[in-house]
Amino acid sequence: MSDTPLTFERDIKPLFRDTDRAAMSKAFDLWSAADVAARGDAIAARLRDGSMPCDGPWPAERVATFTRWLDAGASP
Template sequence: MTKTTSFQMDIRPLFTERDIQGMSRAFNLRSYDDVKKHAGAIYDRIRGIGGAVMPPPPPKGEGPWQQSRIELFAKWMADGFQP
């Protein structure tokens, strides 16, 4: 079993300043509570489910995440949303 993930160590660093600013009208990607609350929808959109893939490709964003990052986000959910 690999180590437990946490928001502060593993998830928060995945979001760039651009991501945080770009999504600030909907939720705060800096905030544990907000990311936990919207985790299901975020997990869908980083896989391009339910709408345009997030982050958007250039010039709007830095483009879709690598599979390994998507899996890290899934593991954080499976680990029980550790802060």
């Protein structure tokens, strides 16, 4: 539901595969709410332009979930 408050642990972290986390671990930890919030704008831009993940873009609805979480304050 679009008015449900989103949290990182419940709604966002499960979107990142262990392969995503491993691929990006030198830059940031995709399973860390603090890391993802700190890089939120860069992550959102890459998700939106389809350049990340490297092996295929997310569906628009999933990108929208991420940006909604970020825009609502990136709750852990």
